[in-house]
Each structure stands twice: as structure tokens, then as C-alpha cells.
Amino acid sequence: MEFYSRRDFLKTSALSGALTLGGGLTGSVFGDQKPAKQAQYGLVTYQWAKDWDLPTLLNNCKTANVLGVELRTTHKHGVERTLSKAERKEVAKQFADSPVTLVGIGSNERYDNPDKAVLKKAIVDTQEFIKLSHDVGGTGVKVKPDSFHKGVSHEETIEQIGRSLNQVGKYGADWGQQIRLEVHGKCAHLPTIRKILDVADHPNVAICWNCNKQDLEGAGLEANFAMVKDRLGDTTHIHDLIHNPYPHKEFFELMAGANYTGWLMLEEGKLPQQDTVAALAEQRKVFDKMWAQAQDS
Numbered sequence: 001m002e003f004y005s006r007r008d009f010l011k012t013s014a015l016s017g018a019l020t021l022g023g024g025l026t027g028s029v030f031g032d033q034k035p036a037k038q039a040q041y042g043l044v045t046y047q048w049a050k051d052w053d054l055p056t057l058l059n060n061c062k063t064a065n066v067l068g069v070e071l072r073t074t075h076k077h078g079v080e081r082t083l084s085k086a087e088r089k090e091v092a093k094q095f096a097d098s099p100v101t102l103v104g105i106g107s108n109e110r111y112d113n114p115d116k117a118v119l120k121k122a123i124v125d126t127q128e129f130i131k132l133s134h135d136v137g138g139t140g141v142k143v144k145p146d147s148f149h150k151g152v153s154h155e156e157t158i159e160q161i162g163r164s165l166n167q168v169g170k171y172g173a174d175w176g177q178q179i180r181l182e183v184h185g186k187c188a189h190l191p192t193i194r195k196i197l198d199v200a201d202h203p204n205v206a207i208c209w210n211c212n213k214q215d216l217e218g219a220g221l222e223a224n225f226a227m228v229k230d231r232l233g234d235t236t237h238i239h240d241l242i243h244n245p246y247p248h249k250e251f252f253e254l255m256a257g258a259n260y261t262g263w264l265m266l267e268e269g270k271l272p273q274q275d276t277v278a279a280l281a282e283q284r285k286v287f288d289k290m291w292a293q294a295q296d297s
Helices: 006-011 013-018 054-064 085-096 116-136 154-174 190-199 221-231 248-257 276-296
Strands: 040-044 068-072 101-110 140-144 178-182 205-208 235-238 263-266
Touching: 040 101, 040 276, 054 085, 054 276, 068 263, 085 116, 101 116, 116 140, 116 154, 140 154, 154 178, 154 190, 154 205, 178 190, 190 205, 190 221, 205 221, 205 235, 221 248, 235 248, 248 276, 263 276
Parallel strands: 040 068, 040 263, 068 101, 101 140, 140 178, 178 205, 235 263
Antiparallel strands: none
């Protein structure tokens, strides 16, 4: 895999556009194509992989048959905005030589702060993550909404988040990078996310469903899912399928019913008691069984 400049990328944008699925989100997992038999299973380097350098990460994921990763910033893999052109090219090469796909970068950028200088920095930093993800072979950047602040109305904050997402969504589209809004923080209630999406109407802005307890509030999981399923992106965060109480079975049935063909990625806060690679391999086997059952339901 070669390192491409922004100019090189724009020269090939027509080809990239041809790969867009359907008429909705850029790179959306929903479209008119036939659904894949199996959604893809991946790993977020949140807790289970936070202490693995990149070669170890790639080797362990290969061993566990978990063939996609979202690289969370600040972790030991070291894929950060400070990497030089040559270092970015080397990261891309390591992924190209591995069966593991770099699904994207998990940033911690958020757009809720009423301080305009803080907001501006978040947008600029997001743009840098977009370029990083592009350079190392990813397809998107995860961001957050994130909270509400004293003295600022919820409506004003929602409008600010939505407008900011439109700005980074437009920028990301120029680099072939989907903006993935994690359902997170005090904005994690799905009615709030829906309001943000109504403002953030750029087609390159999607959501990363996060399997939160808030998903079960109000009218329940199915109703909340229906509220935002038109904007689901290429990544979804799930948890430990054996020990975490989230209703993954019901959720998988909803996703299978929607012909979801993106990445369902483990993001679990509790470390496994057994060897992490063995635990990851076990999670993969459970996932395969659960997803097959969801498709048959």
C-alpha cells in the first residue's frame, strides 16, 4: 500500500464514488447490494488490546481470527497524528501484509464545549485524525457528541454538535473517511442522537451504535433502534457476548433484519480473567453462532 497525498486521493475520487453503496451514507453498510451472509467481527483497542504494540496486535488478532480493528488513540499501538509520512507508510504496509483490516481510528474528539476555542481545536484535531486514517489505510474516524453544560440549553448544544459534524463530515468526504458518531456520554439517549442527526444531515456522518444501557429506555430497544437505523455507519460497538448483560441476541436480530454488513466490534471495559487472545478467540466463536441464529430468526 502506497502513501497517497490529498491531491492523489482527489484524482481517484471518481473511482471511490463508484464504490459507494447505494445513495445514502458514503460507504454505508445499507444499500441495494445483496446482504453479506455474515457481518464482520472486529476489535476496538479499548481495554483488551490497549497494551499491544502494532505487530503484537496484528499477530494476536490473526491468531484469534478477529480480522478488523479500530485503533483507539493514545494506546500502545502508537498510530497517532504525530507520525511522519514514512511512519504512516510503514503502518499501512503492516496492515497490507496482514489479514487484519484497519477499519479506522477511534479518536476522543467531541463538539459540545461552549468555549469556541475548544470547539475549534476539536474540529482541527478531527481533521488531522481524518488525514491520519486516510494515510494509514483506514476508512473512518470515530468521534463523540458528548455532554451538556450549565447555562447552555440542550437545543443550543445539539445545534452546535450537529453543525460541527457537518463540517468534519464534509472534510472527511474529501479524504474518503466516514465520520462515525459514537452514541456516548450525556448525549447517549437515542432521542438526543436523533436530534443531532437531524442537524448533522451531511451524508458522510453516520452513527456508531454503542450498546449502552440507555438503548433500553423509553419505548425500548426496538423503538430506539428504529429511530436511528437509517444512519448506522460501518462500525458498531458491542460488548462481551458471554458475561455482559446487554441484550445482544435481540440487538443482533434487529441488525440482521436490517441487512447490516458492517463491523460489529468488541469494546469491553472489563478485562478477561483468562488469556486475552484465548478470550478473544472465544468471543469470535460465540459471535459467529449468535449472528447465524439472528439471521435465521
